[in-house]
Amino acid sequence: MVGVGVPILVRDFAVPFTTALKAKLRIGLYHPSDAPTCPCGQRVDIHGDHFFTCGEYKKTRCSNDMRDATWRVMQRICPTAQYCRSKEDVHHEKLGLVASAPGKRPFDWSFSINHFTAARIRGSSHLSEIGVDVTVVGPTSPSDLLRNASIQDNSISLLQDGEKGKFAREKTASCKRTMRTLTGDEFIGDLYNNNRALIPQAMDRWGQMGPLFQRFLLGDRDAPDPMEYVAARPYARKMNERACSNAVPYGILNTANKNWIESNPSSWFGDSYMDADPKSWALGQLGLGFTTAIVDHISRADARATNPNAKSYYDKRKSAAPAAAPTPTPLLAPHYYCLTPPFTRAATKMSDSAVPSWVQTSCLKQCCGCCFGPKHNDDDSSGDEIEDKSASGLSHVGKAAYDTLRRHHNHLHHILWNVSSGRVVGDVHQTPKTNWSSRSDPPKGADDWFPAKIGEIVGRTEFFCDVMSLGPPDGLFLVEMKKGLARIAERAGTDGNNNEKKPVIVRMMFGNIVGMPVNCAAVMKALTEDLPEDANMRIWVGAWRHGVSWNHAKIVAVDGQYLHTGGHNMWDEHYLKSNPVHDLSLEIEGRVAKDGHAPTSGGCSWR
Numbered sequence: 001m002v003g004v005g006v007p008i009l010v011r012d013f014a015v016p017f018t019t020a021l022k023a024k025l026r027i028g029l030y031h032p033s034d035a036p037t038c039p040c041g042q043r044v045d046i047h048g049d050h051f052f053t054c055g056e057y058k059k060t061r062c063s064n065d066m067r068d069a070t071w072r073v074m075q076r077i078c079p080t081a082q083y084c085r086s087k088e089d090v091h092h093e094k095l096g097l098v099a100s101a102p103g104k105r106p107f108d109w110s111f112s113i114n115h116f117t118a119a120r121i122r123g124s125s126h127l128s129e130i131g132v133d134v135t136v137v138g139p140t141s142p143s144d145l146l147r148n149a150s151i152q153d154n155s156i157s158l159l160q161d162g163e164k165g166k167f168a169r170e171k172t173a174s175c176k177r178t179m180r181t182l183t184g185d186e187f188i189g190d191l192y193n194n195n196r197a198l199i200p201q202a203m204d205r206w207g208q209m210g211p212l213f214q215r216f217l218l219g220d221r222d223a224p225d226p227m228e229y230v231a232a233r234p235y236a237r238k239m240n241e242r243a244c245s246n247a248v249p250y251g252i253l254n255t256a257n258k259n260w261i262e263s264n265p266s267s268w269f270g271d272s273y274m275d276a277d278p279k280s281w282a283l284g285q286l287g288l289g290f291t292t293a294i295v296d297h298i299s300r301a302d303a304r305a306t307n308p309n310a311k312s313y314y315d316k317r318k319s320a321a322p323a324a325a326p327t328p329t330p331l332l333a334p335h336y337y338c339l340t341p342p343f344t345r346a347a348t349k350m351s352d353s354a355v356p357s358w359v360q361t362s363c364l365k366q367c368c369g370c371c372f373g374p375k376h377n378d379d380d381s382s383g384d385e386i387e388d389k390s391a392s393g394l395s396h397v398g399k400a401a402y403d404t405l406r407r408h409h410n411h412l413h414h415i416l417w418n419v420s421s422g423r424v425v426g427d428v429h430q431t432p433k434t435n436w437s438s439r440s441d442p443p444k445g446a447d448d449w450f451p452a453k454i455g456e457i458v459g460r461t462e463f464f465c466d467v468m469s470l471g472p473p474d475g476l477f478l479v480e481m482k483k484g485l486a487r488i489a490e491r492a493g494t495d496g497n498n499n500e501k502k503p504v505i506v507r508m509m510f511g512n513i514v515g516m517p518v519n520c521a522a523v524m525k526a527l528t529e530d531l532p533e534d535a536n537m538r539i540w541v542g543a544w545r546h547g548v549s550w551n552h553a554k555i556v557a558v559d560g561q562y563l564h565t566g567g568h569n570m571w572d573e574h575y576l577k578s579n580p581v582h583d584l585s586l587e588i589e590g591r592v593a594k595d596g597h598a599p600t601s602g603g604c605s606w607r
Contacts, residue, residue: 018428020295024206026395036305039312044305051301052138052205056313059136062297066203067134069289071109073282078111080278081256083249085114097129098190100182101175106191107131127247129196136203137162159210162202164227167236189235197248198239207290212243219250253279386410390419416598422590429585431575441578448476454556454564455480459487461558466600467508468553472523475572482530492536507540507600511550518543557596563588
């Protein structure tokens with residue numbers, strides 16, 4: 001796939017989600033000091049790229065898992081797209097396709113074209129069989145990915161090399177029945193001369209597909225140019241040209257969508273509205289299958305690498321190769337970029353003395369004007385591009401975000417965004433947490449732990465707490481938020497020497513969504529109705545909107561030490577009742593926790 005990866009599926013998800021997420025986002029699987037040593041003698045890099053390059057870890061099972069996942073999906077898609085009559089025409093490692101070697105299986109999966117039904121789609125094709133062969137490519141080395149090119153450009157180049165390797169077959173094929181041995185190019189030539197086409201399904205370790213299989217699933221008439229081959233490989237080029245021609249199906253998911261919607265305008269293709277059409281269903285199932293295959297390979301490789309009794313398959317190589325030093329690449333926690341519009345409405349006035357010194361310099365600034373002043377064009381720089389010395393170790397996702405921020409929002413650097421770092425505390429917070437193997441709702445109360453966790457983090461506050469969300473908390477989220485405020489009130493009176501403390505500051509900002517206005521006074525009343533009248537606290541509640549833009553950040557930042565952020569809103573009905581929404585959040589400590597206060601501090605006026 002050029003530039004686009006099959007999405008990681010999170011419904012019906014039975015693979016270790018944290019591993020999949022870290023692999024996709026290039027977050028280290030290991031701490032540099034904890035990375036295992038491979039049986040080959042090399043130190044495994046923190047991202048696990050070594051597991052996809054070293055011969056100690058065979059990728060055959062990973063390839064077979066991807067083959068099976070694709071074949072199961074295409075058993076429904078090919079008939080729906082009307083390229084064949086039924087799922088029985090979609091074959092799994094079919095025999096008899098190579099006339100000179102009928103005992104060989106040239107394709108991982110294939111389908112026989114029904115010319116009568118296919119002619120209705122976009123004209124006739126002389127081809128009798130479309131075959132797909134899966135190959136899993138790996139980075140040539142971890143350093144290549146990090147130094148020589150961007151992750152994406154490097155991966156696309158490797159995928160194209162993988163496609164070329166399938167056309168320029170190296171293995172010979174011997175058949176006892178015909179008593180013939182075919183060279184790799186003769187093998188491809190037999191398929192070509194019998195009106196068959198080969199589409200390589202090149203896959204990388206992130207689930208990204210090569211250009212030709214991408215075109216087969218989602219593309220149009222435009223195809224990549226055939227690659228160059230040596231003169232001794234004439235059929236490699238001919239088969240490559242055929243795979244790029246219009247005789248081979250392209251955009252089969254789009255065709256299946258069109259046919260399904262015309263024939264079944266009121267029916268879902270899958271089990272829910274999220275899988276209503278063939279394309280959505282297929283991409284979801286492929287994402288699940290590919291992610292499972294990749295994570296299973298990483299898990300098997302990790303088990304081998306951490307097994308002290310594992311023997312190397314390459315003893316001679318191991319004895320000759322010096323052990324590599326631990327990778328110098330730092331372990332990177334997720335980075336967060338906060339660019340939230342300023343907020344100018346609050347419930348009461350706050351004095352300078354009520355604010356901790358580490359936020360005092362920014363939290364009382366007036367509106368920075370980033371929303372009400374001259375509008376910045378995202379195509380133009382908003383001034384001199386800034387450089388943040390902390391950005392050198394960012395992942396490819398982080399670099400893309402940083403590059404946009406430093407060019408177009410550089411005037412808000414250290415005000416509303418920053419390059420930061422920290423440590424993820426515990427596991428990823430996901431809801432629903434369990435029940436992925438069942439299609440029924442989670443048991444009642446199964447995810448009540450999540451609002452309790454938010455309330456517990458708020459309750460840690462000693463000095464200053466900022467809360468941001470799309471909307472105010474309701475249901476159990478409101479109950480747990482009130483418990484957190486009550487815990488603050490209990491400690492906010494005097495210190496151990498019976499000296500009165502400075503008031504604890506709590507600021508909450510929500511999105512004032514069109515059609516869903518926030519009654520700040522009602523929210524304030526609900527939050528504080530159980531607090532003592534003499535509570536040594538100052539609480540602000542506000543809601544912000546400018547035109548059709550409103551706050552969408554989900555942040556709980558406490559004392560510059562604790563940060564909870566992610567995708568969760570504080571809505572009981574959405575997350576804790578029937579048919580709950582799936583979402584993810586993280587608890588983080590470190591420098592990023594201090595920067596988590598920026599959206600409510602930088603450029604905002606609280607009065």
